[in-house]
Every structure is written in C-alpha cells, then in structure tokens.
Amino acid sequence: MNAELTFKSGLKDVVPTLFGYIGVGLAMGIVANTSHLSVLAVLIMSLVVYAGSAQFIIISMLLAGSPVSAIILSTFLINSRMILMSMSIAQYFKKASLLDNVALGSLLTDETFALSMNKLNQTKQTLAPRWLHGANLLAYAIWAVATVIGDVLGQLITDPNQFGLDFAVVGMFIGLLYLQIITDRSKSLQTQLLVVLFVAILMTILMRFFPGNIALLIATLLGCGFGMVVTPK
Known part of the structure; x- marks a missing residue:
C-alpha cells in the first residue's frame, strides 16, 4: 500500500482483503443452496443486501417463516455498526458530491472501512472518492460472484466449516488489525x-x-x- 489515491490503486489495495469475501461468500452460497435458494435469488440478495452476516440471518429467518418486518429489523440491527463507520469516514469526503457520498456509503463494508483507516496512515490523513470507489466496487463484484459460485458448489459441499471457510473473515480482520497497529504512527x-x-x-x-x-x-x-x-x- 502506498500514498496513491487513484481508482486503480483502490483496486490494487483491496486485493488482500478479497480472500475474506471469497471465503465467506462461498460459505454463504453453499448455505443458501442447502436452504433451496436459486442462483438468481442468491445473486439478487448479494447485490441488494450486500452484507454477509445479514444474509445468513435472512436465509435462516426465511426458512423459519419469519415476518418481513422481523427480517428487516434484524438486518438493520446487525448492520447498525455501519452507521458509526460511515459517520467516521464521511469527514474525509466533505468536498465530494452528494452522489459520490451516497455511492461510497452504500458499498462501504467492514473491510473497506478498515482498509481506509490503514490508507490514511500513508496519505497524510486524506482520502479520495475515486480510490474508495475502486476498492468498494471490486469488493462488491467479488462478493456477488463468490456467493453465486458457492450456490453452485453447494450441491457438492454440505459442510463449509470443514474447509475453514467460517474462519476466513476472522483471519482477514486479524491481518487488518495488525496492519493498522504497525502503520499508525499517531x-x-x-x-x-x-x-x-x-x-x-x-x-x-x-x-x-x-x-x-x-x-x-x-x-x-x-x-x-x-x-x-x-x-x-
């Protein structure tokens, strides 16, 4: 990671975090398949909801026959931490357009937020919309593709935990925390x-x-x- 804040550098910087998206995305797709969700349903959910833990909860609640209101409330509570993250990162995009801010906030994830915090240590506490757009969009695309592939592979894999896929995000966040600690000189x-x-x-x-x-x-x-x-x- 360097101080460059271009769209291309955003694509490059987010690559190490993609293994987490792939691991959890495959697991989510496999679970969705065992719950009898079609590939199209999984794709639409990944593109619209775009939240790993929330998607697992939605699948289980759909199977349990939970009302839509309960599913919406549960999804909101699960992702309420994103309000704090968005507020924290918004200060670096005060000069960006409303459209840019809406797009950045909509696709912000735990991983790209942590990546942004690490990037600040390299850029003298500045960020650019084009950089975060690059990171967000690649992560978004990889997540959608991984969940779809997981749904297809679900016919062959009945227990994703045996491959350690459930530990993918934990391992990724340990790495991000380590990078934050060793690079933050403030x-x-x-x-x-x-x-x-x-x-x-x-x-x-x-x-x-x-x-x-x-x-x-x-x-x-x-x-x-x-x-x-x-x-x-």
Whole structure:
C-alpha cells in the first residue's frame, strides 16, 4: 500500500482483503443452496443486501417463516455498526458530491472501512472518492460472484466449516488489525494495544448479556470513548 489515491490503486489495495469475501461468500452460497435458494435469488440478495452476516440471518429467518418486518429489523440491527463507520469516514469526503457520498456509503463494508483507516496512515490523513470507489466496487463484484459460485458448489459441499471457510473473515480482520497497529504512527503501540485489550474484554463480558451484534455496537462506542480518554493530548 502506498500514498496513491487513484481508482486503480483502490483496486490494487483491496486485493488482500478479497480472500475474506471469497471465503465467506462461498460459505454463504453453499448455505443458501442447502436452504433451496436459486442462483438468481442468491445473486439478487448479494447485490441488494450486500452484507454477509445479514444474509445468513435472512436465509435462516426465511426458512423459519419469519415476518418481513422481523427480517428487516434484524438486518438493520446487525448492520447498525455501519452507521458509526460511515459517520467516521464521511469527514474525509466533505468536498465530494452528494452522489459520490451516497455511492461510497452504500458499498462501504467492514473491510473497506478498515482498509481506509490503514490508507490514511500513508496519505497524510486524506482520502479520495475515486480510490474508495475502486476498492468498494471490486469488493462488491467479488462478493456477488463468490456467493453465486458457492450456490453452485453447494450441491457438492454440505459442510463449509470443514474447509475453514467460517474462519476466513476472522483471519482477514486479524491481518487488518495488525496492519493498522504497525502503520499508525499517531498513537503509541502501548495505547493501541490497551484499547484492543479493553474492547476484547468488554466484548467477552457483553456477549453474556446481549446478542453478538448489539454487543459489538456497544463495545465499539465504549472502545472509542476509552481510546479518547487514554490517548495523550
């Protein structure tokens, strides 16, 4: 990763994260196939919903016969963290057009958000719409293709976990966290590790009382506050 902020560099920078999209996308497609969803249904869901965890939940709720209102509410809660991410990254696109901001926000994911935070360390805290468009669009396309392929392969694979596909996103985020820590010179290593430890402990506690996505949202907010407190002025 370098300081270049072109569309082409966005395509290049997002490539290491694509393995996560591919792994989870294949798993999602396989699960969708075992749930009797057609290739067309999986493609439309991936293009419209474009959220891995939410798509798994939608499939299970459809099979359970849940009402549409419950599915919509569950999807909103699962992806509510994206509100925080979008607000955080919006400050770097104040001069961009409304259309650019809508497009960037619509295709922003956990991975491209984390990628953007790492990129800021290389560009003196600046981002360009064309760079993030490149990263977002390639990730979007790969996700859709991976889920469709997974649906097709679902006829042959009954348990995606035996291939470790369920660990793909976890492994990818460990890598992104490592890159963030070693490239961010604005904060000391001790401060960053302290925040990571705080959030990890907090998540462990919150998971005992709240659903995973709610716990993640609370831990994120409290983690941000803790980071502000411990960061030297």
